[in-house]
Amino acid sequence: MKLFAALLSHYRRHPLQLLALAAMMVVASALWTGVSHLTSQARASLGQSERAVAERAQVERVDGMPVTVADFVALRRAGHCVMPWLEVERPASTGRVVGIDPLAAACFGQPAESYRGWDQPLNGESFLDIREAKNLAAAGDGARATLSLLLSGPPGQPALPEAYRRAPFSLGPDTGELGESFLLNLDALGVLVLLITALLLRSVHQLGLAQRRDSFALLHRFGVPEPAVRRALVIEIVLLAAVCVVPGVALGRLLAGGLGSGFGQALESLFDVPLFAGQGSSWLTPVLTMMAVVLAVCLADQLHFSGRQVIRRLAGQGYRVTLLTLVAGLALAFVSSSLALTFVAIALVFAGAGVLAPGLISELARRCGRASAAPLTRWQCAEIGVLARRLALPLVALQFALAMVLAVQALVTVFEATFDDWLSQRLAADYFIEVPAGADSLAAADWLETQSPLAGSGRWHRVVRGRAILPAVDGWPGQTVDLFALGPVSNMLGTWRLQAAIDAPWEAFSRGQGIMVNEQLARRRQLSVGDSLTLALAGERWTAPVLAVYPDYGRPAGEVLIHAAQLPAGFRPDGESFAISPDTADLDAVTSGLKRVWQTETLSLRDNGRIRALADSVFEQTFLLTRSMTVLTLILAAMALLIMGWVFFTTRVWYYRLLAVWGMGPREVAGQLVRLSVTLTMSIAVLALPLGIWLTWALVHRVNPQAFGWSLPMAVYPEFWFELAGLSLIIGLSIAALMRRQLRQPAAMPVSASGLSGGER
Amino acid sequence: MQDELLRVRGLAKHFDSGTERVPVLSDIDLTLGGGGSLALMGRSGSGKSTLLNLLCGLEQPDAGVISVCGELFNGRQPRNGRGDSRRWADLRCRHIGVVFQEANLMPAMSLLDNVRLRAGLAGQDPDDCSAWLERLEIGELAGRYPDQVSGGQRQRAALAMVFAMQPALVLADEPTGSLDRHTADDVADELFRLQAKTGCALILATHDAELAARCEQRLDLAHTAPA
Structure with a gap:
C-alpha cells in the first residue's frame, strides 16, 4: 500500500499528467464507442429498411379498381390483417402525410414469430390518425388522397379472397448496394479510430512513465523489487481504466444518439418505417473492448511473450524493416485478390508509414541543420528533430487521422456525386x-x-x-x-x-x-x-x-x-x-x-x-454523420498532440527560457515556438497526404470491388488538402499558444543532465 | 576598477505565496565598476538568485533603481513593460552573460553549436567559437552533446558560451555548485582567469566562502534580508 501511495504521489505533484491520461481514456472511449455504436445503428436501420421494403405488401383488386373502405371491411371480416393507409399529397410547402388507423394496426403489432417486418410502432412525424388525414384531404387546398390497404403476414399466408391479389408496396428506391458499401467504409473507419485512440493512449501513458523514471529508480534503490513496481503499475492502470472507460462509453453513446437521431429520422421518411437511434450494441462490448485496448497498449511492455524477442530483433533492424513493411503492404494491395489480404496490406502500409514519418521528419531536420551555417537555424532543426522523436506517437496518430479524413472526405464526395448521378439517371x-x-x-x-x-x-x-x-x-x-x-x-x-x-x-x-x-x-x-x-x-x-x-x-x-x-x-x-x-x-x-x-x-x-428529395435527405444525413465522426477523430488527435505537447513542454520550458536569458524578447521566443510547432504539424500533414490518397485508392479500387464487385470512380479533391493544411496550421498555432502560456511562469531548472537523455539526437 | 557599470539603489522584491506576501529582498544598494567582481553570499532562500534575475531583467523589482551598462531601469515608476523588456533583452543579448548551476546548454546541440548559437545571438562571429572551446581545454569535445560529457566539461562549455559573446557583465549563479571540489576549483579558476582577461565585471552568487573571497567585493544577503 505504501508502494502504491509512493507511486501515486507522482500524480499529486503532476496532476496534469493524470488528467491528460484520464481525459485521453474518456475521449478515446467516447469516440470509438460513438463510431461503433453509429455503425451498428446504421447497419440495423438499413437492414430494417431493406426488410421493410422487401416485405411490405398491399392488397389490390383483381378488377383493377381502387380499393375502398368496403374492401377493407370485407377483408377484415374474412379474417385478414389489413390496415388502411391514406396517403395525402399536399402542396410542396406542407408536404405529404400518411393517415393510419391505430386500431386496425393492432394486428400488425402481434406478428408471427418468423415475420418481423412490422414489429415497430408507427409514430413517425409524418403519420396521423386516419381521421385527421381524411380531413386534410377534404380541406380542398389541392391535396390528393390515395387509399391503400396494407397487408400483414408473409406471402401466401393466408390466401386472399379471389377478388383480391397481393402486390408489393414500396415507395423508396433500393439503396442496398450503396448502403452496404457505406457501412463497410464505416467499419473501416471504426478500426482506424480504434488504432488512432490506441496510439494516443499509449503515447500519453509512455510519456507519463518516462516522467516517472527517476521515481522508479529511487524505489529500486530503496530496495523495492521491480516486479512489485510493475504489479502496482498494472493495478494503477486497471483502476484508472475502470474509472474512465465507463463514462467514455456513456459519452460515446450520447454522441451517437445525437448524431444518429437525424439519420434515423431521414430513413423513416424514406422507408416509412420508424427507425430509432439508440438501439443497437450493448454497453458490455464497448466497455470490454476499450478496457482491453487500454490495458493492451499501456501494459504491452510489461508482457512477457515469446514473440517479444523477435519483435526486438526486428526493431533493431530499424528503418530497413519498416521500409520493407511499407513496400510489402503497397505490393500486396496491388496483387491481393481477397478482402482480408487487402486489409492486411492497408495495415502494413499504415504501420510502415507510421514508423517512418517521425523518423523522416527528424532526418530531414538533421540534414537541414547540417546544411545551414546559421546557428539559430541549426537549433531550430535540432529542436524539430527532438519534437518529432519525443512526440512520435501522437504525431503518427495525427497523421493517421489526417489521412483518414482525407480518404473519407474524398470517398464521401465520390459517393455523393455517384449517388447524384445514379439518381439523375434512374x-x-x-x-x-x-x-x-x-x-x-x-x-x-x-x-x-x-x-x-x-x-x-x-x-x-x-x-x-x-x-x-x-x-x-x-x-x-x-x-x-x-x-x-x-x-x-x-x-x-x-x-x-x-x-x-x-x-x-x-x-x-x-x-x-x-x-x-x-x-x-x-x-x-x-x-x-x-x-x-x-x-x-x-x-x-x-x-x-x-x-x-x-x-x-x-x-x-x-x-x-x-x-x-x-x-x-x-x-x-x-x-x-x-x-x-x-x-x-x-x-x-x-x-x-x-x-x-x-x-x-x-x-x-x-x-x-x-x-x-427523400433519398437525398437520407444520404445527406449519412454523409454528414461520416464527416462528423472523422472530424471528431481529427479533433481528438489534435487534442492529444496538444496535451502531449503541453506535458512534454513542461520538461523543456527551461530551454526556451534560456533563449530569453540569451536576449531573445518574449515575442521572438513565442515566434520560435510558432515556427517549430507549425513546421511539425505541417510536416505531418504533408506526410499524411500521400497516405490519404493511397487509402482513398485502396478503399475505392481494392476494398469496394472485392467486397461488392463494383468500383466507384476515384477522385482526389485538392481543396480538401488546403482545408487540412489550414487545420494543421490551426493545430500548430494552438500548440504554440499553449506552450507560450508556460513561458510566462518561472521555469524550473532540470534536476539533472541525465533527465535530458532520450530523443535528443 | 574602471567606470561604474552597475548601480543599484533601494531594490526590493517580494513573492506571493497564496495569500501570504513573502519579502525576499529589501533596500539593496550596490555599485560595481567595469572589470570588478562581487560575491553574493547568503544561505538558501536569501535571495541571491532573485537578485541576479533582477540584475538581468528576468524579473521585475517592486521598488528601486537599476542602472546597468548605461541603461536606467526604475522599479518605482509605472512599468514601461514592453520598452523595458526590450531594453533588458538587448542587454542580455549583447552585454550581460548568465551562467547557471546546471542546464546552460541546449541538449539537442553539440557543445560547439551551443557556443555558436550564443555568440551568434550576441552578434559575434560564430567562427571564433572553436577557439573559445580550445581556451577552456574542451576543444576535442566540440562535437559531443551535453549528455555525453561530464558536469565540469558542461560548465566549461557554459563559460565558453558566455565569454564568446564578449560580455560587459557576467552573472554566475553558483556555477560550481553541482561539481566536486577539484572540478569546481578548475571551473572557478577558468572563470576568474577569463574575467580578468576580458575585463568584464562579475557577480557571483555562491555559498562557498573561499570562492567568494576571490571577489573584490562581497554582499551578504543574510544581513540585508528583510525581517
Whole structure:
C-alpha cells in the first residue's frame, strides 16, 4: 500500500499528467464507442429498411379498381390483417402525410414469430390518425388522397379472397448496394479510430512513465523489487481504466444518439418505417473492448511473450524493416485478390508509414541543420528533430487521422456525386407510371404519341423490363443479364452520362442500329464501343453492335439496353412502365387518358421528385454523420498532440527560457515556438497526404470491388488538402499558444543532465 | 576598477505565496565598476538568485533603481513593460552573460553549436567559437552533446558560451555548485582567469566562502534580508 501511495504521489505533484491520461481514456472511449455504436445503428436501420421494403405488401383488386373502405371491411371480416393507409399529397410547402388507423394496426403489432417486418410502432412525424388525414384531404387546398390497404403476414399466408391479389408496396428506391458499401467504409473507419485512440493512449501513458523514471529508480534503490513496481503499475492502470472507460462509453453513446437521431429520422421518411437511434450494441462490448485496448497498449511492455524477442530483433533492424513493411503492404494491395489480404496490406502500409514519418521528419531536420551555417537555424532543426522523436506517437496518430479524413472526405464526395448521378439517371423523368397487369402498353404508347398532351413533345418513353441471355461465345460463359427496352427515345435519355459512345449514340439507338451496355457488363465481357454482342431473347438470337457504355453507379448486375421496337414478339416482360415529364402539360389529363386506354380506375404513379428529395435527405444525413465522426477523430488527435505537447513542454520550458536569458524578447521566443510547432504539424500533414490518397485508392479500387464487385470512380479533391493544411496550421498555432502560456511562469531548472537523455539526437 | 557599470539603489522584491506576501529582498544598494567582481553570499532562500534575475531583467523589482551598462531601469515608476523588456533583452543579448548551476546548454546541440548559437545571438562571429572551446581545454569535445560529457566539461562549455559573446557583465549563479571540489576549483579558476582577461565585471552568487573571497567585493544577503 505504501508502494502504491509512493507511486501515486507522482500524480499529486503532476496532476496534469493524470488528467491528460484520464481525459485521453474518456475521449478515446467516447469516440470509438460513438463510431461503433453509429455503425451498428446504421447497419440495423438499413437492414430494417431493406426488410421493410422487401416485405411490405398491399392488397389490390383483381378488377383493377381502387380499393375502398368496403374492401377493407370485407377483408377484415374474412379474417385478414389489413390496415388502411391514406396517403395525402399536399402542396410542396406542407408536404405529404400518411393517415393510419391505430386500431386496425393492432394486428400488425402481434406478428408471427418468423415475420418481423412490422414489429415497430408507427409514430413517425409524418403519420396521423386516419381521421385527421381524411380531413386534410377534404380541406380542398389541392391535396390528393390515395387509399391503400396494407397487408400483414408473409406471402401466401393466408390466401386472399379471389377478388383480391397481393402486390408489393414500396415507395423508396433500393439503396442496398450503396448502403452496404457505406457501412463497410464505416467499419473501416471504426478500426482506424480504434488504432488512432490506441496510439494516443499509449503515447500519453509512455510519456507519463518516462516522467516517472527517476521515481522508479529511487524505489529500486530503496530496495523495492521491480516486479512489485510493475504489479502496482498494472493495478494503477486497471483502476484508472475502470474509472474512465465507463463514462467514455456513456459519452460515446450520447454522441451517437445525437448524431444518429437525424439519420434515423431521414430513413423513416424514406422507408416509412420508424427507425430509432439508440438501439443497437450493448454497453458490455464497448466497455470490454476499450478496457482491453487500454490495458493492451499501456501494459504491452510489461508482457512477457515469446514473440517479444523477435519483435526486438526486428526493431533493431530499424528503418530497413519498416521500409520493407511499407513496400510489402503497397505490393500486396496491388496483387491481393481477397478482402482480408487487402486489409492486411492497408495495415502494413499504415504501420510502415507510421514508423517512418517521425523518423523522416527528424532526418530531414538533421540534414537541414547540417546544411545551414546559421546557428539559430541549426537549433531550430535540432529542436524539430527532438519534437518529432519525443512526440512520435501522437504525431503518427495525427497523421493517421489526417489521412483518414482525407480518404473519407474524398470517398464521401465520390459517393455523393455517384449517388447524384445514379439518381439523375434512374429518375431522369418526373414520374413513373406502372403499366397495370394485363394492360396493353403499346396502345398506351400509341395514345401518348398521337393524342395525349405529351404528343410530339419527346417527354415520355416506355420502359420494358426483362431478362436476356448472353450465349456462351468466344470463351465467354453464358450469362443472364437484365434487359431494358426503351422507346421512343425521349429527351430525358439525352441527359444520361455515357462513359464511351459513338457519335450521336441515341440517334443510332432510336434507329435500332445497336445496343447499349452498362459498365459492369462491359468490364466483365471486355466490351468496347463498336464490339458486337449476341443476345438470346425469347429463344431468338440477335447480334448488335455496342453503341455506348453507360455507368451503372454501383449496380453489380449486367444490363443491356435495346430499343423497344427490337423486342421479339414472344418476349415476356417482367414489368412495364412509362417515364414521363409533363413539364407544362396537364398531368391529370395524361393519367386520365391512360386510365381510359387501360380501362382502369387506378394508376400506380410514382413521383420521382419526392423520392429524390427523400433519398437525398437520407444520404445527406449519412454523409454528414461520416464527416462528423472523422472530424471528431481529427479533433481528438489534435487534442492529444496538444496535451502531449503541453506535458512534454513542461520538461523543456527551461530551454526556451534560456533563449530569453540569451536576449531573445518574449515575442521572438513565442515566434520560435510558432515556427517549430507549425513546421511539425505541417510536416505531418504533408506526410499524411500521400497516405490519404493511397487509402482513398485502396478503399475505392481494392476494398469496394472485392467486397461488392463494383468500383466507384476515384477522385482526389485538392481543396480538401488546403482545408487540412489550414487545420494543421490551426493545430500548430494552438500548440504554440499553449506552450507560450508556460513561458510566462518561472521555469524550473532540470534536476539533472541525465533527465535530458532520450530523443535528443 | 574602471567606470561604474552597475548601480543599484533601494531594490526590493517580494513573492506571493497564496495569500501570504513573502519579502525576499529589501533596500539593496550596490555599485560595481567595469572589470570588478562581487560575491553574493547568503544561505538558501536569501535571495541571491532573485537578485541576479533582477540584475538581468528576468524579473521585475517592486521598488528601486537599476542602472546597468548605461541603461536606467526604475522599479518605482509605472512599468514601461514592453520598452523595458526590450531594453533588458538587448542587454542580455549583447552585454550581460548568465551562467547557471546546471542546464546552460541546449541538449539537442553539440557543445560547439551551443557556443555558436550564443555568440551568434550576441552578434559575434560564430567562427571564433572553436577557439573559445580550445581556451577552456574542451576543444576535442566540440562535437559531443551535453549528455555525453561530464558536469565540469558542461560548465566549461557554459563559460565558453558566455565569454564568446564578449560580455560587459557576467552573472554566475553558483556555477560550481553541482561539481566536486577539484572540478569546481578548475571551473572557478577558468572563470576568474577569463574575467580578468576580458575585463568584464562579475557577480557571483555562491555559498562557498573561499570562492567568494576571490571577489573584490562581497554582499551578504543574510544581513540585508528583510525581517
